[in-house]
Amino acid sequence: MSEGPVLILGARSDIGMAVAHTYAALGHPIQLAARNAQDLEKAKTDLEIRHQVSVTLHEFDVVDLDSHDGFVETLPASPEIVVCAVGLLGQQENDEQDANAAVLVMRSNFEGPANILGALANRFERRGSGTLVGISSVAGERGRATNYIYGSAKAGFTAFLSGLRNRMAKKGVHVVTVLPGFVDTKMTQELDLPEKLTAQPSEVADAIERAVRKKKNIVYVKPIWAIVMFVIKAIPEAIFKRMRI
Numbered sequence: 001m002s003e004g005p006v007l008i009l010g011a012r013s014d015i016g017m018a019v020a021h022t023y024a025a026l027g028h029p030i031q032l033a034a035r036n037a038q039d040l041e042k043a044k045t046d047l048e049i050r051h052q053v054s055v056t057l058h059e060f061d062v063v064d065l066d067s068h069d070g071f072v073e074t075l076p077a078s079p080e081i082v083v084c085a086v087g088l089l090g091q092q093e094n095d096e097q098d099a100n101a102a103v104l105v106m107r108s109n110f111e112g113p114a115n116i117l118g119a120l121a122n123r124f125e126r127r128g129s130g131t132l133v134g135i136s137s138v139a140g141e142r143g144r145a146t147n148y149i150y151g152s153a154k155a156g157f158t159a160f161l162s163g164l165r166n167r168m169a170k171k172g173v174h175v176v177t178v179l180p181g182f183v184d185t186k187m188t189q190e191l192d193l194p195e196k197l198t199a200q201p202s203e204v205a206d207a208i209e210r211a212v213r214k215k216k217n218i219v220y221v222k223p224i225w226a227i228v229m230f231v232i233k234a235i236p237e238a239i240f241k242r243m244r245i
Contacts, residue, residue, distance in 0.1 A: 002083045003028040004080025008117060009060060010034060014185035015135065016085035017043060017169060023081070024051035024210050033071070039188035060154035062086045062112030063104070070117050082120050083133040084113045088150075089187050102149050109137075109153035114160040121164055121173060128172040131212050135178045135204070138220070141229045145244055161170060165217060176211045177218045180204050181225040192224045197222065 012031035037057040090106035095102040124130035140154030165175035182198040
């Protein structure tokens, strides 16, 4: 039996492309969705030649909510698995002063991803099958001064995925929340990341594939992050508000 299509939202990202290669290697047709999708023609050709699978390109803007239903309708085949790798880190100090920049971060990490996954969930529910994977962040587990705009958006997305998973549990649709922690990507290249806490995009992709296959619900790509965030969440607020971590 042939493998079903995998739709990757935010396919231009390092994580998105790693996910594409992971699933293409397993024989899945790949649907790459991103802004300026035509720029992914070389990536499309590489995937097709390397893995001998069908790859299609799809124009997608996560913050253009009005386009989402139309985008889903134009897909050449209904995906079996959807991975939302969309994200915008932003710059905390700038976003604190620039309302438009802050809104873009919030919409890119919460409102847009939630809206498109909600639209796909409705279709999967009617079909009675499918898997939706949302890449959130440990930054959403407790607001911190250094990234609370990004973190608050991810907190909203994590809560959305939790509720969607609860809704879909008896509908044949699996919802996965992925919490990568630090990832060595273009988005984080200006940051000094601790090696032991930092994953490679290929590690995130492998974690996603395992979670989908084994029907896991919430996944820390590096298990140490579960411990780190447990400790951070346990710090009393009176102490936490005097810290900068």
